[in-house]
Amino acid sequence: MPFRILREQAGGVARLLKAVANARRLSILCELAEGEKTVTDLQNLIGISQSALSQHLARLRRDELVATRRDAQNIYYRLDDQYVPDLLGYLERFADVYDREAANDRRPPAERPDIAAE
Known part of the structure; x- marks a missing residue:
């Protein structure tokens, strides 16, 4: 039976996909895939307000994708799921292939699903 494990784990997989479906959360995970970072590091790298960043980090913690450690005044974030780097890869x-295909798409912008949906 194809996709048996995926069917059995559909809830967890859907939760993971919802977490990475947000561009800001995806950017946070990409930064953390390169190593542990402080909230200030992430704020500077991603360019969003501290309150917005805190909300995204809370969601990622709730979904058990990131973990924290405190060192004096700083809170450090790191990936807490061994499979996230594979998913990001x-x-x-996928983004590279999609980008190349979109670059070769000669249809008018209004007929392209990647643009028309915006």
């Missing part, structure tokens, strides 16, 4: 390859 797959998404990177």
Whole structure:
């Protein structure tokens, strides 16, 4: 039976996909895939307000994708799911292929699903 495990784990997989479906959360995960970072580091790298960043980090913690550690005044964030780097690698390859296909798409912008939906 194809996709048996995916069917059995559909709830967890859907939760993961919802977490990475947000561009800001995806950016946070990409930064953390390169190593542990403080909230200030992430704020500077991603360019969003501290309150918005805190909300995204709280969501990622709730979904058990990131973990924290405190060192004096700083809180450090790191990936807390061993499979997130693999998922990010797959998404990177998908984005590269999608980008090349979109660059070769000669349809008018209004007929392209990637643009028309915006």
